[in-house]
Amino acid sequence: MSPVLMFVLPLLGAFLLPIVARASTMAGRLFGPLVLTLNCVIGVLAWGAVSEQTQVIALGGFQPPFGIAFYVDRLALLFAIAVSLGVLLLWPDAGEDEAAQRENTLTLVLAAAATGLALSGDLFNIYVFYELTAVASYGLAAARRNGAAYAATLRYVVISSFGAALMLIGIALVYMATGTLNLAQLAQLAPGTLDGPLGLAAFVFILIGAGVKAELFPVNTWVPEVYAAASKRVAGLLAGIISKLALLIIVRLLVLVFQQPEALQILLTLGILGVITGELAAWYARDLTRMLAYSSIGQLGVMFIAFSIPGPAGLYAGLAVALHHMVVKPALFLLAERQGGALERLAGSAQASPVAAGLFILLALSLIGIPPLPGFWAKFLVVTAALAQPGTAYLLSVAVILLAVVVEASYLFRVIVQLYRRVPPTEVGDAHDGATLTVCAALGLALIAAVLWLAPLGNGLQGIAAQAADRAGYIEAVLPAGVSL
């Protein structure tokens, strides 16, 4: 089965969902999860073939530099599977009315677009999928249909459209300099054409564009409002999964096309600023949702720092942080759905739902990076990789990351103390519903499993990072020798 189906099926499902739901409401409800499950199966089946050799899909049968090509290596497939699985776990299931059905449609489109982002190997195609992801997430962010959701979403739309237009300018500059859009061919041509100031400018434009979704420092002002105003499932989706796909684009472009050291320095600087601003704002936050939102900005800053380290070591470390955050953040947001609101309101939550409180502690400890939880190993990798680099900037980044750990610990412990503060039984809030708790427990178990199988997991990730960092291999796979213009 071709991995291209992982993009096609959810989109086909989204087009057909309104018709299916009209025929039978039950079928309409089950349709989305069914498609996503099928997607996961296709992804897992493709895994074996892809781990032996990367797969290049020339869409329409046109040879890669001319048409659009999908490049499927283990990194791309891993993210594609993660998208399907993540969206499945965070499926809205909002009910049976027309609005709920529209929400389901948007969620399916989001899954398709994010999968496309993971697989695509064409610069403009990435822009199209990026916009598709953006529009679907606008709809979901505003789906609560109250004033706050509209206002927050509008801010998001304005910033995101601004970023997308800059991305388009960057793509125009790249096309002017090279005359191609295929990432492999760009990688081939970049050393002569894109290593000057023009290439750097194009990189900055594309970075700002993709950075809107990846919660990059100057363009992340929409994050706290949208996450606070949207439903927590949507916040989990955007923070946990979609932001990582935007990150993946930046990483691919850095590895393949923009090789100049200045590009890495820009990323490192913005990453450090992201960690500082995110963690400080989280420390000052007075409600759980926005605390989590700011902490997500900080965590993505750590990832930017990791990916600014050249070579497979940086990729490996960044990948570890990204995957860890992908598991932890959606679960935390799901728990915040019932425990949301001001920190004072959390008092007594542990009495209402001891399991939820326990899960929260587990996830929070891993987020901070307490050994032996996976969060510790992920941050450890970043720190060791950064220390191996020359230059004071990387030393500074290590100091910032370590300081951030202290800040994170201080505000998350504040939350945990609130959870266990005893209150009179009359003031105990609602318990979590079973479905949410099951999803969170599954994600928590994944964390514990990661601790138990740390060594094989690390080796696997190292292999994926090495494959993703293999620039020559990418060019060779997409443009085999003999095909040239």
Place this chain on the structure above:
Amino acid sequence: MADWINWVALLAVLVMLAGAVAVLLLNNFLAAVAATSVVSLGAAVIFVLLRAPDVALTEAAVGAGLSSVIMALCLRRLGLWRIPSVTAGVDDEAGNS
């Protein structure tokens, strides 16, 4: 060579930039929307000069046409639909027509 292309391009660019500045400065939103569609038409002219008839057609139909219709429709729903009148005082009547 064909000098006229340069002159037409210069004219189109000047019209576009003037329209763009007008979008930011005009107080009347209906006029601002009209200025946006002038910018789109200027772009369509340039696309013709650049030998892109497909894009020119799309820019004219979508950028100048559809987009302005959507904006105008929304302005009406937003209560911002005011046709600039020569004499002050009939402004309200013009707004309701």
Place this chain on the structure above:
Amino acid sequence: MRNYVSLLFVAGLAFLLFVISGQLDFGAAPMLIGQAINQAAPEQVGAANIVTSVVLGYRALDTLGELAILFTAATAGGLMLGRARAGATHDPEAGFILRTAADLLFPLLLVVGLFIIVHGHLTPGGGFQGGVILAAAFFVPLLARPGTHFDHASFAVVEGLAGATFIVIGLFGLVYGGEFLAPLLGQGEMGSLLSAGTLPLLYIAVGLKVGSELAGLMAHIAAYEAVDS
């Protein structure tokens, strides 16, 4: 304060654009893939309009993504605006001349729209431009008689089926042509109406989808209750 920071940002961008503008060559673009596509497209795809070959052949996936964006925007817009209340106030009906003109325009716009769509592989224009005109055909009567009922349900069905048709043609390409969206059917004689394989079919699907989506979205906005100014 915030304004100064923003202005500084704009000034920085302006400087960046100024610096790179010196490096850009106009009229001497490398055209690596462009040149190759111009040479290969007539044989590989067979549409007289090479832009159509690119839009529906070489970069058909972009077009699918674009369709999906329109669909998503219309879905999200519908989610925001919801159904019009029964008995909601609406604009007064237009005068006799406008109504008659609208009645006359409807068939005219329909024919022009369809003509542009089916000639998309031969002349400038195609599914998107024709689709906009189709949308106008259904929307103009609504402007002339604001109270009339707009059948959102059937438009949604057309929209969904047209989108699904695009994908299903693509899947046929996967099964019979080896790759998703591979062009099928013979290319025919270049320049004739029935040429370029599946491209005209794809453009018809695009046109119907764009038309029904835009008409639906504009009807949603038009049915939204006006706010008193």
Place this chain on the structure above:
Amino acid sequence: MSPPDLGAILFTGAFGLIMIGILGIVISTHLVRIVLSIVLLETGANLLLMLSGYRPGAAAPIIIDGVVPAAMVDPVPQALVLTAIVIGVAVQAFMMTLVLRLRSVYGTLDIRELRARLERDLAQEAGIGLPTSDDAPDVAGVGTARAQGGDA
């Protein structure tokens, strides 16, 4: 009188539109004007993309009556700009539906007021800044009262 260089004219146009668009997004306080500024920015970006495919003296990439022109301009940027134009209008339409809804919920289109209302609503939902809390009680009090008034 010799005309100025075509490339210089068109780059000035594209960059000018981009700068005016960005400036408009940054300094405008009215939502509709921000939307229009985004449209300008997108038009500028499309124009820039279009400029990358031009060759002097080349013909449009259409084969008429089987005659293949000697030189044709690059068809790829044309296809890209076609896509980008439609994407732009889709996003614009969605933005306007949001603006419509905001106008009826909050009754204002001024972004400064909207931001203040958003802050208040979020704080109220989270239960921060209610009159019982210790910081700035009167500001929060006015905020909740006005928010409730707006909902009624």
